[in-house]
Amino acid sequence: MPPDYSGQNLRGRSFKSQNLTGANFSKADIRGADFTNAILKDANFTNAKAGLQQDSVIILFLILLLFSALSGFASEYVIYALYRLTEKSHNYTAIIAGVGTLVVLFLFSFITIKKGLDTSLSISIFVSAIASSVVTASISDIAISTGTNFSGVPFAGIVAAIIVDAGILDSAIIIVGLNQLNVFNFVEFSIIVGFAAFYSSIRISEKRHDINKFDDIRVVTCIVIIFMMFVSIDIAQKALKGDERYSLIRKIAIAFGATGGTSFFNADLTNADFTGATLKNTDFRKAKLRQTCFYEAKKLDFARLDNTILTNPDVLSLIVTGNGRDKSYAGANLKGANLNGANLKKANLKNADITEATFQGACLEGANLTLAQAVGTNFSNAQMTGACVEAWNIENTTKLDNVDCRFIYLLEHPKPKTDDRERRPSSGNFQPGEFTKLFEEVLNTVDLIFRNGIDWKAFVNAFQTVQDQNADTELALQSIENKGDGVVVVKVGVPVDADKEKIHSDFTQNYQLALQAVEEKYKALLQAKDEQIVIYRQQSGEMAEIVKLLANKPINVQVDNKVENKNMTNSNDSSRNINVGRDFNASGQAFSLGDISGAVTNTINELPKSPEPEKPGIKELLTQLQAAIEADTNLNKEDKADALEQVKALAEAGKNPQEGAMQKGAKTAIKILKGTIASLPSAAKLVEQCSNLLPLISNLLGLG
Numbered sequence: 235m236p237p238d239y240s241g242q243n244l245r246g247r248s249f250k251s252q253n254l255t256g257a258n259f260s261k262a263d264i265r266g267a268d269f270t271n272a273i274l275k276d277a278n279f280t281n282a283k284a285g286l287q288q289d290s291v292i293i294l295f296l297i298l299l300l301f302s303a304l305s306g307f308a309s310e311y312v313i314y315a316l317y318r319l320t321e322k323s324h325n326y327t328a329i330i331a332g333v334g335t336l337v338v339l340f341l342f343s344f345i346t347i348k349k350g351l352d353t354s355l356s357i358s359i360f361v362s363a364i365a366s367s368v369v370t371a372s373i374s375d376i377a378i379s380t381g382t383n384f385s386g387v388p389f390a391g392i393v394a395a396i397i398v399d400a401g402i403l404d405s406a407i408i409i410v411g412l413n414q415l416n417v418f419n420f421v422e423f424s425i426i427v428g429f430a431a432f433y434s435s436i437r438i439s440e441k442r443h444d445i446n447k448f449d450d451i452r453v454v455t456c457i458v459i460i461f462m463m464f465v466s467i468d469i470a471q472k473a474l475k476g477d478e479r480y481s482l483i484r485k486i487a488i489a490f491g492a493t494g495g496t497s498f499f500n501a502d503l504t505n506a507d508f509t510g511a512t513l514k515n516t517d518f519r520k521a522k523l524r525q526t527c528f529y530e531a532k533k534l535d536f537a538r539l540d541n542t543i544l545t546n547p548d549v550l551s552l553i554v555t556g557n558g559r560d561k562s563y564a565g566a567n568l569k570g571a572n573l574n575g576a577n578l579k580k581a582n583l584k585n586a587d588i589t590e591a592t593f594q595g596a597c598l599e600g601a602n603l604t605l606a607q608a609v610g611t612n613f614s615n616a617q618m619t620g621a622c623v624e625a626w627n628i629e630n631t632t633k634l635d636n637v638d639c640r641f642i643y644l645l646e647h648p649k650p651k652t653d654d655r656e657r658r659p660s661s662g663n664f665q666p667g668e669f670t671k672l673f674e675e676v677l678n679t680v681d682l683i684f685r686n687g688i689d690w691k692a693f694v695n696a697f698q699t700v701q702d703q704n705a706d707t708e709l710a711l712q713s714i715e716n717k718g719d720g721v722v723v724v725k726v727g728v729p730v731d732a733d734k735e736k737i738h739s740d741f742t743q744n745y746q747l748a749l750q751a752v753e754e755k756y757k758a759l760l761q762a763k764d765e766q767i768v769i770y771r772q773q774s775g776e777m778a779e780i781v782k783l784l785a786n787k788p789i790n791v792q793v794d795n796k797v798e799n800k801n802m803t804n805s806n807d808s809s810r811n812i813n814v815g816r817d818f819n820a821s822g823q824a825f826s827l828g829d830i831s832g833a834v835t836n837t838i839n840e841l842p843k844s845p846e847p848e849k850p851g852i853k854e855l856l857t858q859l860q861a862a863i864e865a866d867t868n869l870n871k872e873d874k875a876d877a878l879e880q881v882k883a884l885a886e887a888g889k890n891p892q893e894g895a896m897q898k899g900a901k902t903a904i905k906i907l908k909g910t911i912a913s914l915p916s917a918a919k920l921v922e923q924c925s926n927l928l929p930l931i932s933n934l935l936g937l938g
């Protein structure tokens with residue numbers, strides 16, 4: 235039975251590496267508790283209080299007070315720079331360093347407020363170094379005439395930048411850090427830090443530099459120091475609000491505040507429930523947050539969330555509030571998110587990763603799920619009427635049980651010059667259970683999308699190769715749909731447990747290889763340019779051309795109009811399904827291999843025999859090539875007949891190899907033969923034989 239710690243005081247307790255599956259920590263005080271590497275699947279942390287213990291707060295507060303000395307030192311540096319500017323002596327080094335300090339201060343403050351921290355740090359230090367160098371060069375004459383040493387000016391400028399920038403940043407970090415500790419409210423601790431830095435800087439300056447005329451520069455100094463204080467406060471405020479320009483300060487302060495707090499570092503929190511829990515100063519780094527519930531969790535944005543999906547402020551807000559209506563999460567990482575009951579009406583989830591997330595009972599009406607990765611996602615009891623599911627990625631692990639859906643759209647944008655988004659059903663509404671039934675076929679298919687038509691010779695070769703590579707997986711061509719504009723979708727049926735990603739990858743790779751081989755063959759045969767081949771393939775995408783091509787292939791094809799359920803009978807979808815069986819035996823071919831083979835033999839026999847019996851000539855080599863082609867089992871009958879025709883062309887060229895036309899025809903025949911064998915498996919015997927024979931034949935025909 236899982237342990238029950240509900241309502242208990244567990245401050246500082248260690249649960250390191252323990253298996254606490256299903257444990258109950260509801261309303262428990264777990265401040266300072268250590269759950270590092272613990273297994274907390276299905277654990278209940280509702281209304282628990284996590285964070286820092288009181289002694290940890292005191293220690294961290296004292297550390298922050300020590301850090302405030304840096305701010306005081308920076309302020310003291312500014313005061314001393316102003317003091318040196320008011321001196322009547324002609325110490326040019328001190329004057330230039332003082333001016334440089336003030337310039338860097340205001341430059342840094344301006345850029346930080348406008349552009350952010352990273353930009354201001356880079357620019358202010360860079361400009362300080364460049365300016366110091368320029369000043370040094372420009373006053374070289376003064377140095378020679380007065381004997382003044384300016385060698386320290388460039389270094390002084392850079393030091394000024396570092397000291398002043400560090401002072402402001404340190405003050406900002408201290409303010410955010412104090413906010414993490416809940417010691418004071420924002421206004422109180424901002425004034426305290428500013429006053430402490432200002433007062434300490436004055437006292438330090440008076441003692442270190444024996445300033446007797448401090449009253450002369452007190453007003454200017456007050457203005458400068460107060461300016462530094464308000465810049466620090468402004469940066470701190472923006473950092474606390476999550477401004478990305480000051481994320482570094484926020485990250486440092488949050489990491490500091492989580493030291494000694496509740497730790498779930500690398501813990502397994504699958505299906506854990508933190509509803510209503512207080513989670514400030516908590517460490518969730520590397521924790522497994524698969525379907526973990528954070529609904530209405532408090533101060534989660536002040537927890538340490540590195541390497542989790544919660545680092546995205548929009549995602550964090552959605553998971554905590556459950557409200558994403560009309561908002562965009564395009565491309566967001568929502569992997570494993572718990573969004574049960576969330577309001578995502580008309581939300582944009584295009585290209586979002588919602589793998590293994592749960593949307594049980596969520597409202598997804600009108601949501602855009604185009605290209606969403608939804609493998610292993612749970613949509614049970616979700617409301618999905620009007621959602622767009624164009625090219626979303628789902629598998630048999632995707633749960634669609636009891637989805638409430640009257641209709642959906644298969645296209646994000648209407649087809650050109652129409653308002654057709656491929657509504658399903660085309661008219662009327664789904665009856666209960668019909669939405670799930672519609673996608674049952676999709677869950678067990680691999681969709682192959684061709685955007686420039688299909689070359690069916692390459693397709694058949696690739697399909698056969700993929701079937702051979704996945705011999706233990708039964709593949710079946712279920713349908714071919716013409717979507718218009720050259721786009722064709724081929725659905726391949728696979729078993730429930732098939733590796734769909736591998737099959738898709740294998741087919742894509744093999745199709746490209748086969749397509750390249752076929753295109754080389756087309757180029758040689760038709761002497762075509764690339765543009766002509768593209769046009770050919772696009773024309774092949776038209777349904778009439780598809781039927782014509784398939785009719786000439788060694789495939790038994792049955793063409794039927796697409797049949798939808800009774801609520802889809804009025805569909806205006808012009809696409810048709812072509813159900814293709816897996817029987818690739820030819821039937822009723824218009825040619826006879828025997829006739830072609832006989833013609834090739836007759837032509838070869840007209841060639842003279844080799845004068846050297848031990849060295850085969852053109853006649854002997856072509857005879858071997860003919861026999862190899864006829865014996866091959868990988869070529870279909872049409873390709874085999876085509877290859878034999880090329881052997882016949884080579885035999886014709888052998889009669890008069892010096893003639894230009896004959897040489898050109900022989901070169902074309904060699905290219906076509908190479909293109910034909912390129913589509914075969916590399917281990918095929920014909921590939922090896924052609925690799926040996928074709929170079930010898932080319933040499934004998936004088937083709938080089």
